[in-house]
Amino acid sequence: MIYTEINVSEAVENVILTMEAVIFEKHISLGYEIEPDLTARGNSEQIKQVVMILLENAIKYTNPKGSINITLKKQLIDILFSVANTGEGISSEHLEKIFDRFYRMDQSRVRKYGVSYCQSHH
Structure with a gap:
């Protein structure tokens, strides 16, 4: 780089x-x-x-x-x-997770777009 x-x-x-x-x-x-x-x-x-x-x-x-x-x-x-x-906007319960990789506030969106996401561990 x-x-x-x-x-x-x-x-x-x-x-x-x-x-x-x-x-x-x-x-x-x-x-x-x-x-x-x-x-x-x-x-x-x-x-x-x-x-x-x-x-x-x-x-x-x-x-x-x-x-x-x-x-x-x-x-x-x-x-x-x-x-x-x-x-x-993003509700307060989800704010702490917005920098988690692949985190989606609305899990129904994941199904709607037909994409599988996984939670990463830092």
Whole structure:
């Protein structure tokens, strides 16, 4: 894996550009505030992949005619990336598990999509 100094602002903007048509087709309004020229050491493709996954999830779980809001800004020495959407949200009982690999809040979705998931152990 090659790590270099990358322009995170550009990486995020590139992903947004590729997804704008899909968002428009679904009648979702998109707002974003990207602070320019924020850089970090990392892998550009991995950063884009994470942004894409978060944006795809936001699109999937946004209510019709809902909205998605994306922000990227410097916060002290860190870069804060945020994706927020309108929709039913995640109930408090499921919040602690959202970073468990393959965890799904609604198990009926697993059956609906015909995919089997397994719980990982960290």
